[in-house]
Amino acid sequence: MTTRIPLRRARRAVLVLLACALPLALAQPARAQDRSIVMASTTSTEQSGLFPHLLPAFTKATGIQVKVIAVGTGQALDMGRRGDADVLFVHDRAAEEKFIAEGWGLPRRDVMYNDFVLVGPKSDKAGVRGKDIVAALTKLAASPAETFVSRGDKSGTHAAELRYWKTAGVDAPKAKMAHYEECGCGMGPALNIASAKNAYLLADRGTWLNFQNRGDLEILVEGDTRLFNQYGVIVVDPAKHPNVKRELAQAFSDWLVSPAGQETIARYKIGGQQLFFPNAKP
Amino acid sequence: MSAVGEAASLALDLIVHADAALVRTVALSFAVSGTACLCAAWLGLAGGAWLAAARFPGQRAVLLVLDTLLALPSVVVGLAVYLLLSRSGPLGDWGILFTPTAMVIAQTILALPVIAALARQLVADALREGGEQLRSLGAGTFARAALMLLHERWAVVTLLLIAFGRAIAEVGAVMIVGGNIDGYTRVMTTTIALETSKGDLPLALALGIVLLAVVALLNVLVAFVPRGHAVAVAEWR
Amino acid sequence: MAVNGKRLRAVPGGDAAAGDATSEAASAAVGAGAPLVQLRGAGVSYGTVRALAPIDFDVGRGEVIALVGANGSGKTTLLRVLHGVLGHEGTRRTGVAALRQAMVFQRPFLLRLSVWSNLRIALWLAERAMPAEERHARAGQALARVGLDALAARPARALSGGEQQRLALARAWATRPELLLLDEPTASLDPDAKTAVEKLLAGFAADGTTIVFSTHDLGQARRLATRIVHLDAGRIDLDAPAREFFDSAAARRRDGLFADGALP
Numbered sequence: 001m002t003t004r005i006p007l008r009r010a011r012r013a014v015l016v017l018l019a020c021a022l023p024l025a026l027a028q029p030a031r032a033q034d035r036s037i038v039m040a041s042t043t044s045t046e047q048s049g050l051f052p053h054l055l056p057a058f059t060k061a062t063g064i065q066v067k068v069i070a071v072g073t074g075q076a077l078d079m080g081r082r083g084d085a086d087v088l089f090v091h092d093r094a095a096e097e098k099f100i101a102e103g104w105g106l107p108r109r110d111v112m113y114n115d116f117v118l119v120g121p122k123s124d125k126a127g128v129r130g131k132d133i134v135a136a137l138t139k140l141a142a143s144p145a146e147t148f149v150s151r152g153d154k155s156g157t158h159a160a161e162l163r164y165w166k167t168a169g170v171d172a173p174k175a176k177m178a179h180y181e182e183c184g185c186g187m188g189p190a191l192n193i194a195s196a197k198n199a200y201l202l203a204d205r206g207t208w209l210n211f212q213n214r215g216d217l218e219i220l221v222e223g224d225t226r227l228f229n230q231y232g233v234i235v236v237d238p239a240k241h242p243n244v245k246r247e248l249a250q251a252f253s254d255w256l257v258s259p260a261g262q263e264t265i266a267r268y269k270i271g272g273q274q275l276f277f278p279n280a281k282p
Numbered sequence: 283m284s285a286v287g288e289a290a291s292l293a294l295d296l297i298v299h300a301d302a303a304l305v306r307t308v309a310l311s312f313a314v315s316g317t318a319c320l321c322a323a324w325l326g327l328a329g330g331a332w333l334a335a336a337r338f339p340g341q342r343a344v345l346l347v348l349d350t351l352l353a354l355p356s357v358v359v360g361l362a363v364y365l366l367l368s369r370s371g372p373l374g375d376w377g378i379l380f381t382p383t384a385m386v387i388a389q390t391i392l393a394l395p396v397i398a399a400l401a402r403q404l405v406a407d408a409l410r411e412g413g414e415q416l417r418s419l420g421a422g423t424f425a426r427a428a429l430m431l432l433h434e435r436w437a438v439v440t441l442l443l444i445a446f447g448r449a450i451a452e453v454g455a456v457m458i459v460g461g462n463i464d465g466y467t468r469v470m471t472t473t474i475a476l477e478t479s480k481g482d483l484p485l486a487l488a489l490g491i492v493l494l495a496v497v498a499l500l501n502v503l504v505a506f507v508p509r510g511h512a513v514a515v516a517e518w519r
Numbered sequence: 520m521a522v523n524g525k526r527l528r529a530v531p532g533g534d535a536a537a538g539d540a541t542s543e544a545a546s547a548a549v550g551a552g553a554p555l556v557q558l559r560g561a562g563v564s565y566g567t568v569r570a571l572a573p574i575d576f577d578v579g580r581g582e583v584i585a586l587v588g589a590n591g592s593g594k595t596t597l598l599r600v601l602h603g604v605l606g607h608e609g610t611r612r613t614g615v616a617a618l619r620q621a622m623v624f625q626r627p628f629l630l631r632l633s634v635w636s637n638l639r640i641a642l643w644l645a646e647r648a649m650p651a652e653e654r655h656a657r658a659g660q661a662l663a664r665v666g667l668d669a670l671a672a673r674p675a676r677a678l679s680g681g682e683q684q685r686l687a688l689a690r691a692w693a694t695r696p697e698l699l700l701l702d703e704p705t706a707s708l709d710p711d712a713k714t715a716v717e718k719l720l721a722g723f724a725a726d727g728t729t730i731v732f733s734t735h736d737l738g739q740a741r742r743l744a745t746r747i748v749h750l751d752a753g754r755i756d757l758d759a760p761a762r763e764f765f766d767s768a769a770a771r772r773r774d775g776l777f778a779d780g781a782l783p
Contacts, residue, residue, distance in 0.1 A: 038380060038461075047480050051464070069380060069461040083369030084379055188479040210480065243369055243377065412628030417604060418621070419690075420644040429640065433630045 036065035037248045040077075040085035043186040044157055045231075046070035048114070048206025048275060050268055057264045058255050064248050072186070074154030080104055080234070083241030087249040088234040089256075092156035096232050105234040111256050112265050112276045113230045116160060117208060118221035119191075120146075120200035128200070133224045137168035140200055144179050147199035151190045152182025160229060161202045167226075191217075204229060209270040231276075233257075256280070292484035293491060304485070308492055311469040314382055314456065315449035318389035319397075323442055326394050330401025331427035334409060348402070351395035356388075360458030363388045367459065380461040385469070388455040393445045400441040405430045436507050447500045451493065553614035555580050555698055555729050556601050560609030562753075563596050570596040572753045573609055578698065578731060580614070583724045585744035585761075586733040592750040594733035598622070598700050601731060619645075621696040625703040627687035629675035634667060637675045638690055645694040661693035665719055681712025688719050692728075699723060701732035705739065717743060741765060 045051070046068065055066045069076075069085065073092045077099050079085040088105065090096060096108050118136055120128065126143040128136035140148055150173070151158045165173045173180045181199070183190050187207040194201040195215035203211075208219070221227075233253045238244040255261045257280035265278045296304050333344065365371050367379040367387075378384050408430040409416075416426045431438060453471035460467035462476060470489045477486035554577035562573035571593045578584065578601060586594040599605035602622050603613075629637050638658040642649060649657075662668045665685040670678065675686060684704060691699055701720075705713040720743055724730055734740055740747050740761070747764040749757040757764070 067380065067461075067463045067466055069463060081370075083374070186479055192479075207480075210482075212482065241369055243374075412630075414604070415622075415624060415628035416644075418602065419641050425644060429630060432632070435631075 034065065035063055035248060036067055037086040037245050037252060038067045038069060038084065039087050039089055039252070040069050040071065040075075040079040041089040042073050042076060042091065042156055043070045043188075044155070044204045044207050045089065045091070047186070047188055047210060048204065049210055049270065050206065050265075050276065053268045054261075054264055058252065058261070061255060061260065062251055064251060066252065072153045072155035073159065077104075080236045083236065083243060086236055086245045087252055088236065089231065090156055090234075091229050091231045092159050093230055093232065095156075095159065096234060100234065103237065104240055105237050108232040108234045109253060109257050110280055111231045111233050112262075112278045112280070113228045114276045115205050115222065116157070116202055116227040116229055117205050117219045118200065118202055119194070119208060119217045120220045121198045121216045122218055123216070124220055126200070129220045131221065131223050133164055133221055133227055134168045136221045137164055137170070141165075141168065141170050141173075141177060144177075146179060147197050148173075148177070148180050149190055149194040149197065149199045149201045150174075150180060150182045151187065152184050153186070155186075156229070157187060157202065157204055164202070164226070206270070206275045209273065209275065230279075286483070289483035289487050293488035296484065296488040297491065301488070304488055304492070306465070307468055307470055307473050307489065310382065310467075311450055311471070311493075314385045314469060315389060315446055318386045318449050319393050319442060319446045321386070321390045322393035322397050322445065326397030326445075327401045327431060327438065328427070330398035330403075331405040331431050332423065333398070334402045334405035335413075335423045335427040335430070345402075348395060348399050352399050354392065354395065355454070356392055356452045357454035357458065359388055359391050360455035363391065363455070363459045379459065380463060380467060382460070382467055384459040385456045385467060388459045389449045389452070392452065392455060393449050396445045396448060397441060400444070401431070401438070404434055404437050404441065408434050440504050440507050443500050443504050447497055451497060553580075554578055555614050555618065557612040557614070558600065558609065559612075561600050561611060562608045563600060563605060569753050571600065571607070574755055576601075576755070578729060580697075580729055581727055582729055582731075583720075583743055583745045584731045585740035585747045586731065586750060587735070587737060587740055587747060588750035588756075591752075593753040594750055595702050596753075597750065598702050598731065598733060601698075602700050615697065618698060619694060619696045620698040620700065621691035621694055622700040623684075623687045623691050623702070623704055625706050627683050627690075629683060629686065631674065631676060633672050634662070634675050634678070634686055635671040637686065638662065638693055641690040642693055657693050657695075661689040664692060664722075665689040666715075679712070681708050681715060684708060684712065684716055685719065688716065692723060697729060699728050699730045701730070703733055703735065706735060713739075 041051075047070075051066075051068055055068070059065055069079065071079070073090045073095060076085070076088055076090050077095055080088050080099065081102075081104050088096075088099075089111070091114075096105075099105050100108060116133075118128065118133060120126070126139050126146045128139050130136065140146060150161060152174075162173070165171070170176055174182060181193075183193055185193075187203060188211065190201060191203060191207065191211050192213055193199070195213050195217055198216055200220075201217075205222075233256050235246070235249045235253055236244045238246045256265075262278035262280055265276050266274060268275055333341075333348070363384060364379065366373050367376065367384050368374055369377075369379070378387075405427060409426060412430070412433070413426060416429060421429060451471060453475055456467075456469055457472045457475065460469070460472065462468050462472040468476075470493050474486045474489050474493070477483070477489075556576075556578040558574065558576040560573045560575065561571070562569070563571040574597075576597070586597060588594055596605065600607050600611065602620060603611060630640065632640070635658060638661060639654055642654045642657055659668070662671055665688055667678075667682060667685055667689060670682065675683070678686060684707075688704075704720075705716050708716065717739060720730060720732070724743070730743075732743070744761050746758070746760050748755055749764075
């Protein structure tokens, strides 16, 4: 009896390990054959609804699947640094340049721009309505009775918002303004909060157009050229991460800036309105 | 309120017509959580039963650790697995981050302590009644553990249903390690989170209804387990 | 090694007796006259409570010993020590190197399986190397012996109290034990079932199985036992062959002893 138990135990242990390795084994063949890339992009882009319109066109043209991980710009760039994504598609020029300067990515290319809008309650007690974002923010800084909601999540939108505040003379809105609230969340949830509190908020037009729960909010400031939001595409540098699917990612980048890709972008509309304006350099 | 009502009727529409995206999402939820529970079941049942039957120094400490692991927050497990599987992490070469496999791994880690702790309690209670007899018949530690699992097989089924219910309803771990990729790693819970944050209620509500139905069905199944066999498990719930 | 009052590991069917460091030495002394189990200075306490005072006790081959006494007098403890599953002071020797034993409890623990499966599993536990056909044969014989063959496919737990106890006996006897220990085997049974069990025990004894059982029923002790041991508060009060135990020489002491009214 003493000799049999260890054998049985060992056999059972092997069976257990095999049983758990099964799902892993099943996953392997799929990986070896698929032509796909992982793209890290932002939640605002995903929530604008662009991807279900844009990506199938790319797949049809090239046979390459694009797996989208939508997170904040900060996390997207971090995924690039860790090598967990093949290509990045974000909208924070300064952060992108830094990323490339640090050696994590191949040179970026402009793809398209959309714009931000300042939304707020119809009653607009702070009187910001108009075409000047900096003037609007200055007025808001001086209206302690009105709440301003910020994403506060290191996203491209958040970074842009902070830049506008700085131009308006408020370099640390969270510290300086008691009526400034950060939620650390994506565009949609931030809009939900603003809607519930009848607050002011900087949003990208895409998410706003898709957003259903507007309450009393409407667009108060738009059209200021400073509100334009530039998108760039970056292939993660294979020198740093050999697992990056260089050719496939490059194919994606090339397609985005090609006439076919640019036209597909321009064709995306919500309620008849074009959302993204292609501006790739030829 | 009418917005919710409208969303609800659209949701029922999606369910009744078995909308393709809905079906795919539900199927993936079942596949991921089901596989995770199967993997966790082998290790958890064997480990938990053995813990109940064995005697060794430091046993109290092991039980304490097990009970602590029961309360493991799912996001913490998600983060840990993410760091392990990231290309920059120790297991990066496997290349399975942002795949259903990673989600299965994370959920297995979450389900394992649940199954093991419940199995341990179950077998310990059974051994209180029949351990002496089994020992007298010549059953060693492994034999006692295995026989009691066999003896309490209905309670084991209950316990596995409970673990499955928890797995299929969790969102933190699968969100982080799966990446919520459309058509690939999107499950019921992560879709609900996403669609709600977009303010797009019909799909979120439809999935919420399905998820509720699944959990309710599991509870009904548990209730129908032959009486007297699931007592030890019921009190834990 | 043996720790007072603590459980020891399983009692194996075919290998050396558990928790007994001296059994190998004792096997050299195997002989027709050697006792099957020999206790010297064996005592048990649970914390500060003394369950069994240090005693010397021999179980002779072929004996049928009845342990009688009030609840808490140490009957169960002594049975467990004889079985070798309870840590104790002193020594326990077996007269045979690999003593085959089986124990039956007042309420038998049966697995939630059929009668047949319970038997087969018990046989497997006792002797892992037994070939399947032999296991099958032995199970069949055991069932027939206790008269439960018609119920082989029934769930074991669906049987009546008496039938369950007979199944426990079949389970014990199937392993062909040299020593059979029983702890109040008929205490929960109705008179018919009790008679059936007693008949089976008498049969086993006639086959040469050594039996040690505890009982509240002095009549049962008189019917079955060759030797009766009375325990009181963990001590052996009277240990005599059955005839002597009940005859007039011991009657005076007996009347004093059994003031609690346990006379047949």
